[in-house]
Amino acid sequence: MQTTIMTVEEIRALATDTLRAHGCDEANAAAIAENMTQAERAGAASHGLFRLAGHVTNLKNGRANGAAKPILEKLGPATLRVNGDGGFAPLAQKIGLDPLAEAARETGIAALAITRTMHYAALWPEVSVLAEQGLAAMAMTSSPPFVAPAGGTKPFFGTNPMAFAWPRKDAAPMVWDQAASVTARGEVMLHKMAGKPMPDGSGLDADGNPTTDPDAILTGAQLPFGGYKGASLALMIDLMAGPLIGEVCSFEAGPPNNTLGGPSEGGEIILAFDPTHFAGAGALDHGERLFEALLTQEGTRLPGARRGPAREKSDQEGVAIANETLAKIQALGS
Amino acid sequence: MQTTIMTVEEIRALATDTLRAHGCDEANAAAIAENMTQAERAGAASHGLFRLAGHVTNLKNGRANGAAKPILEKLGPATLRVNGDGGFAPLAQKIGLDPLAEAARETGIAALAITRTMHYAALWPEVSVLAEQGLAAMAMTSSPPFVAPAGGTKPFFGTNPMAFAWPRKDAAPMVWDQAASVTARGEVMLHKMAGKPMPDGSGLDADGNPTTDPDAILTGAQLPFGGYKGASLALMIDLMAGPLIGEVCSFEAGPPNNTLGGPSEGGEIILAFDPTHFAGAGALDHGERLFEALLTQEGTRLPGARRGPAREKSDQEGVAIANETLAKIQALGS
Numbered sequence: 194m195q196t197t198i199m200t201v202e203e204i205r206a207l208a209t210d211t212l213r214a215h216g217c218d219e220a221n222a223a224a225i226a227e228n229m230t231q232a233e234r235a236g237a238a239s240h241g242l243f244r245l246a247g248h249v250t251n252l253k254n255g256r257a258n259g260a261a262k263p264i265l266e267k268l269g270p271a272t273l274r275v276n277g278d279g280g281f282a283p284l285a286q287k288i289g290l291d292p293l294a295e296a297a298r299e300t301g302i303a304a305l306a307i308t309r310t311m312h313y314a315a316l317w318p319e320v321s322v323l324a325e326q327g328l329a330a331m332a333m334t335s336s337p338p339f340v341a342p343a344g345g346t347k348p349f350f351g352t353n354p355m356a357f358a359w360p361r362k363d364a365a366p367m368v369w370d371q372a373a374s375v376t377a378r379g380e381v382m383l384h385k386m387a388g389k390p391m392p393d394g395s396g397l398d399a400d401g402n403p404t405t406d407p408d409a410i411l412t413g414a415q416l417p418f419g420g421y422k423g424a425s426l427a428l429m430i431d432l433m434a435g436p437l438i439g440e441v442c443s444f445e446a447g448p449p450n451n452t453l454g455g456p457s458e459g460g461e462i463i464l465a466f467d468p469t470h471f472a473g474a475g476a477l478d479h480g481e482r483l484f485e486a487l488l489t490q491e492g493t494r495l496p497g498a499r500r501g502p503a504r505e506k507s508d509q510e511g512v513a514i515a516n517e518t519l520a521k522i523q524a525l526g527s
Numbered sequence: 528m529q530t531t532i533m534t535v536e537e538i539r540a541l542a543t544d545t546l547r548a549h550g551c552d553e554a555n556a557a558a559i560a561e562n563m564t565q566a567e568r569a570g571a572a573s574h575g576l577f578r579l580a581g582h583v584t585n586l587k588n589g590r591a592n593g594a595a596k597p598i599l600e601k602l603g604p605a606t607l608r609v610n611g612d613g614g615f616a617p618l619a620q621k622i623g624l625d626p627l628a629e630a631a632r633e634t635g636i637a638a639l640a641i642t643r644t645m646h647y648a649a650l651w652p653e654v655s656v657l658a659e660q661g662l663a664a665m666a667m668t669s670s671p672p673f674v675a676p677a678g679g680t681k682p683f684f685g686t687n688p689m690a691f692a693w694p695r696k697d698a699a700p701m702v703w704d705q706a707a708s709v710t711a712r713g714e715v716m717l718h719k720m721a722g723k724p725m726p727d728g729s730g731l732d733a734d735g736n737p738t739t740d741p742d743a744i745l746t747g748a749q750l751p752f753g754g755y756k757g758a759s760l761a762l763m764i765d766l767m768a769g770p771l772i773g774e775v776c777s778f779e780a781g782p783p784n785n786t787l788g789g790p791s792e793g794g795e796i797i798l799a800f801d802p803t804h805f806a807g808a809g810a811l812d813h814g815e816r817l818f819e820a821l822l823t824q825e826g827t828r829l830p831g832a833r834r835g836p837a838r839e840k841s842d843q844e845g846v847a848i849a850n851e852t853l854a855k856i857q858a859l860g861s
Binding site: 268269270271272274300301302303304306317329331340342343344345346347349357359367368371397410418419420421422423424425428429431432433435436437438442444445464466468470472473475476477479480482483487488490491492493494496512 | 602605608628635665681738754755758759761763767769770773776778798800805807813816824825826
């Protein structure tokens with residue numbers, strides 16, 4: 194795969210300019226570009242510039258509102274909702290996260306329902322923001338139907354990611370973000386682009402037969418991770434990001450918006466917890482003892498630990514962007 | 528495996544009498560016996576009478592307080608804590624669940640922290656109670672270290688189960704309850720008792736080599752389901768049921784209390800959500816459409832669907848209890 198090295202600033206500028214050129218206002222372009230830039234910076238190409246062409250398609254065909262003005266409502270002492278006004282998720286998240294953190298600090302636990310947005314389902318940015326403020330956080334969202342349930346053969350669930358973050362004392366938060374499927378959708382698309390097979394057990398072809406061919410999986414079905422247990426998580430996430438908050442389930446989201454990885458309509462639920470509310474000032478020290486024991490006793494690393502070094506490397510050396518991705522962006526015109 | 532058929536009432540009476548004979552007061556004996564009885568009734572032998580000998584050991588050696596008087600505290604509009612007074616979990620849960628449901632109905636979301644109890648980690652009873660009141664519910668608890676992290680070889684995490692329930696309109700709630708390990712600990716113990724191998728990928732022996740021998744896994748390590756993704760869940764559950772609520776992590780819980788499946792000290796967090804708070808009166812209908820689509824489009828069943836028919840069968844035909852379990856209970860004396 195041929196690539197071009199870009200600085201973090203160049204990535205942000207390319208994303209911002211492209212989104213502005215195709216109908217995003219300044220606030221929306223900045224929020225989305227920041228999201229994609231942080232993904233590239235952290236080594237998560239599946240949620241970076243690669244997604245820009247899909248976003249533009251959604252702007253061009255009118256499915257996304259590039260000038261969305263999300264509206265925040267406080268529903269009670271521990272609950273908030275942001276109606277995203279049909280725009281992309283990042284601006285709605287930006288507007289909701291600080292009030293969510295404030296509510297969680299006041300009541301110990303709080304929930305933010307994000308509705309009427311188009312989401313492309315990297316959830317670690319939003320839970321990281323909360324954990325950087327000293328809160329534990331959990332986020333869930335559904336996606337168009339890509340994943341067969343345990344025992345099924347046709348797409349029904351979304352890849353339905355869930356993310357969790359825990360604040361650390363003198364380090365970046367511990368953050369994980371994982372699809373209820375074996376891999377994220379973007380990973381299958383990137384494997385197709387790179388001509389590489391998927392891991393065993395990743396999916397089924399359109400006839401329901403196991404396959405590692407990313408193209409066959411894209412037209413067939415992805416599989417949940419860990420069999421019926423991953424499918425149970427997918428079902429929970431569908432219910433929590435759908436019926437619980439008055440948003441669509443995966444099976445209702447219909448086919449994906451376009452073949453370019455454009456985000457789809459749907460909801461997201463974000464929960465925030467203040468560890469000091471229940472456990473007092475020692476909660477974070479206690480978490481540190483857990484991490485320390487895990488690192489020293491087992492010699493393993495913490496989830497998300499690659500992101501910190503990836504960010505440093507990106508800041509120093511830039512990020513390698515696939516030329517195919519850049520060509521697709523260029524082909525969008527301006 | 529030789530078994531004896533017992534009626535549900537006989538199971539309840541045997542559990543109650545045994546617990547009373549070994550130091551439980553009436554309230555604790557009734558709550559624990561009800562919990563075990565419902566497990567047997569639903570076909571979950573791993574959390575039924577099989578656990579009685581372990582409970583009695585904990586009473587005899589003074590680790591459990593059979594006359595515990597759990598104390599409920601309301602910490603804020605959306606948060607509660609029950610200090611279990613060193614007793615077994617069921618009475619603490621019983622005292623906390625109705626106030627949790629009330630708080631969730633008032634604020635849309637609420638959390639109950641259960642501390643200072645001994646838990647044996649079937650979580651579906653408590654989330655079911657909440658879902659029967661129209662609430663969605665999530666529960667997590669840790670356990671002694673039995674499970675190696677992804678990439679590790681020694682026990683570090685507990686089996687760390689998580690349960691989720693969603694209320695249904697004219698049916699028993701949809702409920703799942705699953706360990707972050709490939710199987711629950713009790714399943715490994717029951718496989719050992721029955722002389723049956725575990726599924727591939729269930730665990731490691733004491734030298735860190737993969738094995739399906741339940742005995743080798745019991746002295747080695749169980750494995751997380753789905754590789755690093757199950758391990759991420761185990762870590763989240765350790766943090767949520769430990770540092771978040773001021774309770775022990777799995778690695779701090781020390782070795783299991785005894786070899787009879789006795790419960791161990793630890794905490795539990797239970798979250799409750801009122802779907803009508805966010806989504807209005809249509810939330811449950813929306814859930815029904817999801818279940819209906821899953822059942823008809825894919826021909827699969829819902830998680831936990833076996834429990835309903837198992838209960839009916841148990842009520843009509845009784846439950847087959849392993850004679851070895853009954854012999855162990857008899858050997859406890861009175």
